[in-house]
Amino acid sequence: MTTSTAAEPWTVRSVLFEGTGADPTAALARSMEAGGVGGAVLRHLGGLSSAARHEVNRQVAVVADGLLELDVVDLLVGGWRKHAALVAAARRTLAAPGGEEVVDLVSHRIRSAHRPDVAVLLDGVRVAKIDFELTVVFEIQALAAVVRAGRLVALRGGRCDLGATLAAERILLVQQHRQFDLDARLALGAGVELVEGPAPAEAVPSSLEH
Amino acid sequence: MLGLTPLPGPGTSAAASPTRLPGQGTGAAAPDSSLRLDPPQGPPGSTVRVTPVTVTAPDQCVALFDAQEVARFTCGTNSDGILLWTELTVPETAPGTHTVRVCQPECSIEPAFEMSAPFTVLAVVPDLGGLTLAEARDRLRRSRLVLGAVEGPAADPAARVTGQDPPPGTALARRGRVGVTVAVPDPLLTVPDLRGRTRAEAAALLEPLKLVLVVRSGSGRVRSQQPAAGDQVPAGSVVEVTLRSVPPPVLVTVPDLRRRSLSDAEAAVAAAGLALRAGGARDGTVATQTPAPGTRAPRGSLVAVTMKAAAPLPPPTRPWLPAAVAAVLVLLALAAAVARLRGLRSRRSRRWVRQHVRVVAGSGPGGDVATEVDEVGQGTSRSVGLEPHPDRGSQILEEVRR
Numbered sequence: 001m002t003t004s005t006a007a008e009p010w011t012v013r014s015v016l017f018e019g020t021g022a023d024p025t026a027a028l029a030r031s032m033e034a035g036g037v038g039g040a041v042l043r044h045l046g047g048l049s050s051a052a053r054h055e056v057n058r059q060v061a062v063v064a065d066g067l068l069e070l071d072v073v074d075l076l077v078g079g080w081r082k083h084a085a086l087v088a089a090a091r092r093t094l095a096a097p098g099g100e101e102v103v104d105l106v107s108h109r110i111r112s113a114h115r116p117d118v119a120v121l122l123d124g125v126r127v128a129k130i131d132f133e134l135t136v137v138f139e140i141q142a143l144a145a146v147v148r149a150g151r152l153v154a155l156r157g158g159r160c161d162l163g164a165t166l167a168a169e170r171i172l173l174v175q176q177h178r179q180f181d182l183d184a185r186l187a188l189g190a191g192v193e194l195v196e197g198p199a200p201a202e203a204v205p206s207s208l209e210h
Numbered sequence: 211m212l213g214l215t216p217l218p219g220p221g222t223s224a225a226a227s228p229t230r231l232p233g234q235g236t237g238a239a240a241p242d243s244s245l246r247l248d249p250p251q252g253p254p255g256s257t258v259r260v261t262p263v264t265v266t267a268p269d270q271c272v273a274l275f276d277a278q279e280v281a282r283f284t285c286g287t288n289s290d291g292i293l294l295w296t297e298l299t300v301p302e303t304a305p306g307t308h309t310v311r312v313c314q315p316e317c318s319i320e321p322a323f324e325m326s327a328p329f330t331v332l333a334v335v336p337d338l339g340g341l342t343l344a345e346a347r348d349r350l351r352r353s354r355l356v357l358g359a360v361e362g363p364a365a366d367p368a369a370r371v372t373g374q375d376p377p378p379g380t381a382l383a384r385r386g387r388v389g390v391t392v393a394v395p396d397p398l399l400t401v402p403d404l405r406g407r408t409r410a411e412a413a414a415l416l417e418p419l420k421l422v423l424v425v426r427s428g429s430g431r432v433r434s435q436q437p438a439a440g441d442q443v444p445a446g447s448v449v450e451v452t453l454r455s456v457p458p459p460v461l462v463t464v465p466d467l468r469r470r471s472l473s474d475a476e477a478a479v480a481a482a483g484l485a486l487r488a489g490g491a492r493d494g495t496v497a498t499q500t501p502a503p504g505t506r507a508p509r510g511s512l513v514a515v516t517m518k519a520a521a522p523l524p525p526p527t528r529p530w531l532p533a534a535v536a537a538v539l540v541l542l543a544l545a546a547a548v549a550r551l552r553g554l555r556s557r558r559s560r561r562w563v564r565q566h567v568r569v570v571a572g573s574g575p576g577g578d579v580a581t582e583v584d585e586v587g588q589g590t591s592r593s594v595g596l597e598p599h600p601d602r603g604s605q606i607l608e609e610v611r612r
Contacts, residue, residue: 079605
């Protein structure tokens with residue numbers, strides 16, 4: 001993806017744990033242990049000592065935490081690339097260099113669904129798999145998007161209700177709900193590509209304000 | 211009183227011709243004379259102006275009401291041509307026609323002139339209020355008056371005069387009629403004895419009798435009353451009472467009696483000038499009290515306490531108690547030992563993990579590099595790999611219609 005960070009990226013991990021005061025890995029380990037996630041997997045590791053199994057469990061939480069390293073802007077832009085009005089504006093501005101369009105986006109919802117998994121190997125043999133399910137839903141209202149040269153370069157207004165849930169083996173591990181103003185929270189820098197086209201003269205990646 | 215009056219003319223005053231008395235000097239023709247009375251009638255006690263108009267030269271005269279001398283005065287016409295007159299007060303006498311005479315100089319010794327005029331004494335209407343009809347009729351008869359129209363239950367012997375026309379004090383001619391209104395009064399009530407009772411008690415006694423309590427002064431019990439106890443009064447009458455003056459109460463502080471024995475509480479209450487009323491287990495201690503400690507209460511007022519039984523004595527020593535205590539202690543020691551053992555195991559386990567488990571953590575964005583946990587034992591080695599498979603996912607865009 002084109003986005004990178006000027007500061008820390010705003011990730012799904014941040015959405016789920018920012019401001020809670022909890023260490024994400026420890027919180028996930030506790031939730032998985034409480035929900036019995038990976039119990040069946042660990043039974044395959046019967047040859048291991050309990051200390052080793054405990055360590056395996058902790059490492060599963062670490063790996064799960066790594067799965068949350070998703071840029072929120074990537075998820076949003078992934079949705080906007082399917083927005084007909086935005087895409088049409090992007091194509092028009094590509095066809096007419098120097099032009100700019102402001103697109104009023106009606107209230108819309110972007111649902112980003114992810115199904116990562118962690119395979120468990122014992123002495124190199126795959127013995128089990130832990131399925132995760134991550135869902136991030138953006139409810140967006142009153143947003144105008146500025147499109148230039150096929151890129152989304154700025155946002156005006158926009159109120160976003162964001163809900164995120166992480167489950168493993170159908171056991172809810174963590175969920176969070178937040179509200180924010182899109183134009184204040186997101187900075188797109190030189191813009192985000194909405195349709196394929198020539199690269200901007202000076203490629204400055206979009207970033208998040210913190 | 212002597213006065214002056216102009217020469218007479220036609221008027222309403224009573225007047226009479228002079229009479230030459232027998233034996234009066236011959237050849238002395240009496241002038242045309244008369245006696246004027248103003249007014250010509252009135253009740254006893256009223257004032258009448260008496261003016262002899264036939265006397266020309268001022269001279270001594272005497273005035274008589276019937277045979278009673280009532281005035282001496284100078285009569286005649288003065289140098290200015292003004293008639294001299296006097297005033298007399300109508301004496302107490304029976305209503306009817308009487309005679310006023312004026313003689314010069316005396317009526318009894320061959321007066322030069324004697325003038326007379328009739329004067330009607332009027333009757334004064336008496337106060338008939340509260341009298342029966344018979345009593346009213348008798349009272350009027352004595353005043354030379356007659357009972358006129360009667361309104362109300364005249365046939366009822368209990369009927370009393372409640373109104374009259376004309377009102378008391380009016381002057382009426384002899385045999386004048388006085389109308390009355392009569393009514394049967396409510397039965398009289400006997401005033402109860404209120405002395406020694408509180409204001410509230412007195413009011414409670416009078417209220418059903420339809421008597422009205424009026425307190426003149428004081429704040430204690432009734433000292434005196436008016437009307438007196440036993441008097442008969444009509445309903446609605448006022449009974450005035452005077453109360454004894456009661457000094458303001460002396461306030462004392464209610465002591466804290468809680469957790470005290472009954473005897474202690476009694477002593478404390480007595481010392482404070484209060485009285486105690488105890489309820490509950492009298493051999494216990496005070497559990498609650500009313501008024502609360504610290505309250506200011508009138509000296510002599512009551513402090514109510516509830517006593518609670520003292521805490522029961524400890525039960526007799528049970529023979530199995532030492533064994534039970536010992537068992538508990540053993541269990542506690544056992545639990546402590548287990549906890550210590552688990553702690554030791556945990557520490558050993560962590561040390562063992564440090565010595566035998568090797569974690570090769572994955573790195574890189576997305577955690578897509580495998581993590582390995584290797585357990586190295588004596589002659590054995592087990593390796594657990596965790597292989598993450600991130601999912602960039604898919605985004606679905608939906609338009610929200612609100």
